Amino acid sequence: MDFSLTKEQVLFQQMIKDFAEREVKPLAAEVDEQERFPIETVEKMAKIGIMGIPIPKQYGGAGGNNVMYSMAVEELSAVCATTGVIVSAHTSLCAAPIMENGTEEQKQKYLPKLASGEWIGAFGLTEPNAGTDAAGQQTTAIEDGDNYIINGSKIFITNAEYAHVYVIFAMTDKSKGTRGISAFIIEKGTPGFSIGKKEKKMGIRGSATCELIFENVVLPKENLLGKLNKGFGIAMKTLDGGRIGIAAQALGIAQGAINETVRYVKERKQFGRPISGFQNTQFQLADMNTKTEASRMLVRKAANKKDQKVPYSVDAAMCKLYAAETAMEVTNKAVQLHGGYGYTREYPVERMMRDAKITEIYEGTSEVQRMVISANMLK
Amino acid sequence: MDTTCRVLTIPIKKEMKIVVCIKQVPDTTEIKIDPKTGTLIRDGVPSIMNPDDKSGLEMALQLKDEQGAHVTVITMGPPQADLILREAFAMGVDRAIHLTDRKFAGADTLATSHALAGALRKIEFDLLITGRQAIDGDTAQVGPQIAEHLDLPQVSYLEDLKFDGDKTFTMKRHIEEGYQMLEVEAPCVVTVLSSANTPRYMNVGGIVDAYQKEVEVWGFNEIEVDEKNLGLKGSPTSVHKAFARGLKPAGELYEVETDEAVGIIIKKLKEKFILN
Ligand SMILES: Cc1cc2nc3c(=O)[nH]c(=O)nc-3n(C[C@H](O)[C@H](O)[C@H](O)COP(=O)(O)OP(=O)(O)OC[C@H]3O[C@@H](n4cnc5c(N)ncnc54)[C@H](O)[C@@H]3O)c2cc1C
Ligand SMILES: Cc1cc2nc3c(=O)[nH]c(=O)nc-3n(C[C@H](O)[C@H](O)[C@H](O)COP(=O)(O)OP(=O)(O)OC[C@H]3O[C@@H](n4cnc5c(N)ncnc54)[C@H](O)[C@@H]3O)c2cc1C
Numbered sequence: 001m002d003f004s005l006t007k008e009q010v011l012f013q014q015m016i017k018d019f020a021e022r023e024v025k026p027l028a029a030e031v032d033e034q035e036r037f038p039i040e041t042v043e044k045m046a047k048i049g050i051m052g053i054p055i056p057k058q059y060g061g062a063g064g065n066n067v068m069y070s071m072a073v074e075e076l077s078a079v080c081a082t083t084g085v086i087v088s089a090h091t092s093l094c095a096a097p098i099m100e101n102g103t104e105e106q107k108q109k110y111l112p113k114l115a116s117g118e119w120i121g122a123f124g125l126t127e128p129n130a131g132t133d134a135a136g137q138q139t140t141a142i143e144d145g146d147n148y149i150i151n152g153s154k155i156f157i158t159n160a161e162y163a164h165v166y167v168i169f170a171m172t173d174k175s176k177g178t179r180g181i182s183a184f185i186i187e188k189g190t191p192g193f194s195i196g197k198k199e200k201k202m203g204i205r206g207s208a209t210c211e212l213i214f215e216n217v218v219l220p221k222e223n224l225l226g227k228l229n230k231g232f233g234i235a236m237k238t239l240d241g242g243r244i245g246i247a248a249q250a251l252g253i254a255q256g257a258i259n260e261t262v263r264y265v266k267e268r269k270q271f272g273r274p275i276s277g278f279q280n281t282q283f284q285l286a287d288m289n290t291k292t293e294a295s296r297m298l299v300r301k302a303a304n305k306k307d308q309k310v311p312y313s314v315d316a317a318m319c320k321l322y323a324a325e326t327a328m329e330v331t332n333k334a335v336q337l338h339g340g341y342g343y344t345r346e347y348p349v350e351r352m353m354r355d356a357k358i359t360e361i362y363e364g365t366s367e368v369q370r371m372v373i374s375a376n377m378l379k
Numbered sequence: 380m381d382t383t384c385r386v387l388t389i390p391i392k393k394e395m396k397i398v399v400c401i402k403q404v405p406d407t408t409e410i411k412i413d414p415k416t417g418t419l420i421r422d423g424v425p426s427i428m429n430p431d432d433k434s435g436l437e438m439a440l441q442l443k444d445e446q447g448a449h450v451t452v453i454t455m456g457p458p459q460a461d462l463i464l465r466e467a468f469a470m471g472v473d474r475a476i477h478l479t480d481r482k483f484a485g486a487d488t489l490a491t492s493h494a495l496a497g498a499l500r501k502i503e504f505d506l507l508i509t510g511r512q513a514i515d516g517d518t519a520q521v522g523p524q525i526a527e528h529l530d531l532p533q534v535s536y537l538e539d540l541k542f543d544g545d546k547t548f549t550m551k552r553h554i555e556e557g558y559q560m561l562e563v564e565a566p567c568v569v570t571v572l573s574s575a576n577t578p579r580y581m582n583v584g585g586i587v588d589a590y591q592k593e594v595e596v597w598g599f600n601e602i603e604v605d606e607k608n609l610g611l612k613g614s615p616t617s618v619h620k621a622f623a624r625g626l627k628p629a630g631e632l633y634e635v636e637t638d639e640a641v642g643i644i645i646k647k648l649k650e651k652f653i654l655n
Binding site for chain 1 (some may be wrong): 462466469523561579580582583584585586587588589590
């Protein structure tokens with residue numbers, strides 16, 4: 001058994017830490033405050049291959065693995081969780097399902113543009129009445145000759161405003177429940193497809209979270225992703241992979257909060273000495289670090305299993321559950337150790353605590369992860 | 380009948396060949412020195428590519444991007460120095476050479492430059508780039524010494540460089556009072572400042588491939604140099620004493636008008652008996 005990174009991963013970590021520190025961190029507070037999508041960062045990431053890490057070289061990607069990809073989301077999120085989720089939704093929720101389910105033509109058409117970052121990807125599953133119960137899809141796709149006519153809407157879609165390609169889900173056969181859902185690829189600018197309301201959020205405020213509206217959208221049949229009526233399985237499998245990305249985001253947020261806190265407690269003096277001298281501070285830090293390192297092990301294990309092409313759904317659920325709850329706990333403690341200053345926007349831990357919360361909700365709430373884990377135990 | 384045959388010479392744009400000398404240095408502004416031996420303590424200090432060298436490499440890669448060039452990097456150093464050669468691959472170089480041999484150990488700047496020159500005699504190039512200086516040794520001697528060993532023109536403290544595609548480089552050189560513009564013919568040696576550019580990040584795809592590529596490892600037998608110029612034997616420098624410089628006390632800052640400032644300075648100088 002070997003817990004060490006490969007030589008390539010060591011080199012990659014050196015690059016991504018440096019990139020996050022110099023290019024991403026300086027914008028984090030502004031992006032949050034102004035609810036601004038950091039498009040310039042996406043362009044910089046695109047230039048050096050961060051938008052296509054696990055995409056094979058033959059489709060224009062970097063040909064890296066999922067461990068590297070998770071390290072990228074971790075390091076980006078450690079300084080800016082908005083940037084982390086932009087990469088995660090793009091890679092795991094759009095490029096990955098096309099890679100895994102697309103026809104050769106679809107792969108040739110979409111992957112090089114996604115991998116190069118020329119196009120940004122998004123994923124539309126959630127609807128106003130279909131959240132945790134994703135099977136309750138109300139968006140419909142009715143066959144019409146060589147086309148499907150799509151009607152309905154999606155909410156809370158990450159990257160929505162800035163994306164060029166969307167993987168979406170709709171009912172193709174209402175009588176069949178989950179066996180009547182299909183996946184489609186839809187491009188920005190398709191007539192009848194528009195972006196609706198943008199959410200005002202607690203955290204990850206720079207990521208554009210919007211509604212997608214489909215009004216009699218005519219989609220040619222070649223835009224069907226995977227087989228007809230197999231969309232629900234595609235959605236679930238895609239979310240398994242996505243959970244590794246979100247777990248990595250949570251892990252990064254926790255690590256970022258620890259980094260800020262360690263610096264702060266050494267500087268802040270009360271009762272004539274740095275607050276790092278108090279045993280409570282030391283013990284809190286020890287717990288924060290231990291849980292964060294445990295999260296990292298779970299994330300890397302799940303990513304490694306995906307790379308080895310062995311089943312990883314339960315591992316993905318565990319790492320997402322644990323890392324998200326750890327991020328919430330660690331950022332809460334980080335604010336506490338900063339005292340009143342931590343409650344202000346002068347210090348990044350305030351933002352980190354707000355950012356952490358979403359990791360317990362999207363791509364399956366913590367309750368859903370517990371259902372996945374226990375269902376596997378009791379089957 | 381006029382049968383004169385006119386020979387048109389169309390200049391063939393040949394691919395420029397660039398070699399960049401890169402050195403692995405400890406990533407610290409506060410270098411620790413072993414008080415007994417006077418040598419650097421490298422254990423536990425993360426190592427990086429020397430900043431001036433990285434800018435030199437960026438300059439080479441920009442020439443490659445703009446007009447096409449074949450870029451080779453070369454380093455002399457212990458086996459761990461392999462890391463900066465992989466980093467160079469991930470940034471986009473075509474070839475990497477690692478000079479390593481017991482015979483090179485204990486080299487000072489002169490012996491280092493002899494070893495590098497010995498290797499460079501085996502490589503064809505139009506342009507040799509070195510950093511201005513390494514952040515650990517800080518002598519700024521190696522580049523100019525290589526140029527002397529190879530009897531090539533040299534331009535130090537380079538900020539910018541253009542190539543006409545045939546034989547001539549136009550260079551912008553930093554001097555104390557401003558800049559000097561020079562035209563130099565290939566082959567030549569330049570030493571580059573880290574202020575010349577911002578080096579690119581390693582490319583993710585390049586990182587994935589970095590360890591699939593071959594680093595050529597060269598020892599004494601692969602290079603062309605007199606053995607007596609190498610290693611400890613070839614190093615005339617002897618360290619008299621190495622010590623960490625004491626910290627300067629924090630300065631005092633005054634934000635005042637010029638007249639008042641002059642008064643304060645004179646008073647301070649008198650207090651220190653520099654003026655009387
Ligand atoms: C910022 C943001 C970005 C998002 N990005 C995307 C995106 O890119 N694409 C996309 O498709 N979706 C996206 N979502 C949607 C997200 O995945 C859903 O919000 C999430 O799945 C929860 O669904 P819901 O909001 O409808 O909550 P509900 O399903 O209404 O859940 C409410 C509560 O009930 C609990 N609950 C529900 N069912 C059960 C049960 N059976 N047992 C126990 N507890 C249960 C939940 O755990 C939760 O605590 C995003 C959401 C947000 C806020
Ligand atoms: C007295 C003395 C003893 C030393 N002893 C040791 C020792 O025991 N162990 C040890 O590890 N080092 C030792 N060094 C340092 C080592 O010899 C340096 O690599 C060499 O002297 C370069 O000097 P510098 O760092 O001043 O480079 P500079 O002259 O400042 O470097 C200028 C440029 O030359 C190029 N360059 C320099 N060195 C190399 C290299 N090795 N490979 C490729 N390009 C290079 C780079 O482009 C660099 O930017 C010693 C140096 C001195 C002066």
